[in-house]
Amino acid sequence: MTHRHSSLHPHAKRWEVALLCIVSSLSIFFVDRVTPRETAEACFYVIVVFISLWEETEEFSIGVATHCSLLTILGFFVSSPTGSLEIAISNRFIALFLIWSTTVLIVQRKKLIRQRNTVLKEKEDALAQIKVLGGLLPICSSCKKIRDDKGYWTHVEAYIAEYSEAKFTHGLCEGCIQKLYPQIASKMAASGKT
Numbered sequence: 028m029t030h031r032h033s034s035l036h037p038h039a040k041r042w043e044v045a046l047l048c049i050v051s052s053l054s055i056f057f058v059d060r061v062t063p064r065e066t067a068e069a070c071f072y073v074i075v076v077f078i079s080l081w082e083e084t085e086e087f088s089i090g091v092a093t094h095c096s097l098l099t100i101l102g103f104f105v106s107s108p109t110g111s112l113e114i115a116i117s118n119r120f121i122a123l124f125l126i127w128s129t130t131v132l133i134v135q136r137k138k139l140i141r142q143r144n145t146v147l148k149e150k151e152d153a154l155a156q157i158k159v160l161g162g163l164l165p166i167c168s169s170c171k172k173i174r175d176d177k178g179y180w181t182h183v184e185a186y187i188a189e190y191s192e193a194k195f196t197h198g199l200c201e202g203c204i205q206k207l208y209p210q211i212a213s214k215m216a217a218s219g220k221t
Contacts, residue, residue, distance in 0.1 A: 044082045048091050051075045056098045064106035065115040069099040069122035076129045083141070085134045092130035096123055 052075045059068040072095035079088040099122050103115065164186075165174040172180040184195050205212040 041082050041087070044078065044087070047081075048075050048078050048094070051078060052091075052095055052098055056102055059098075059102035060105050062106065063109040064103060065110040065118060067118045067122065069102055069119060070125055072096075072099060072122060073125045073129050076126055076133065080133055080136070083137060085137050088130055088133045088137065092126050095126050099123055099126070 052072060055068060055071045055075070058071075059066075062068055075095050076088065076092055079091040082088070099119055103119050106115075108115070166172070166183070167174075167180065171183055173183055173186040174180050175186065181189075187193050188195065199207070201212070204215070
């Protein structure tokens with residue numbers, strides 16, 4: 028159950044998300060370029076950073092944030108300077124702060140999703156192993172060998188050791204001791220060790 032893309036939007040391809048980020052950021056840049064420098068349109072780049080959630084890698088979101096930061100700075104220089112320079116600079120710093128704080132949160136979320144998916148995969152693998160041992164096992168009525176998925180007959184001990192964490196120790200039950208070693212069985216019965 029490995030997914031190439033994030034569970035947030037499972038059908039999105041990387042190029043589709045990249046194209047959406049580029050178109051959105053360039054649209055915001057165009058609006059930023061035609062409005063006065065001291066307005067806060069650069070804060071809308073946070074929307075583009077949120078779009079990067081649809082792609083699962085952290086590097087993608089960091090790349091989008093870098094792209095948006097460069098457009099924020101470039102927008103400062105290409106916008107018409109009609110008002111206060113201090114307000115224009117503070118608005119750009121606010122926009123950069125929003126872009127990068129959002130990016131940090133998104134990167135953390137992507138890491139958590141990846142860790143969760145790893146744990147779920149390990150759990151599924153463990154459950155699959157349990158299902159193998161929990162199902163019906165074809166066993167020979169005479170020699171007690173088990174037939175595996177490939178059709179080969181294997182001793183019970185070897186089969187269970189392969190598909191579980193069980194370890195075997197060997198001994199003899201009372202019936203087998205009486206059958207194989209009747210002298211020892213009678214001595215044990217006389218001493219009360221049975």
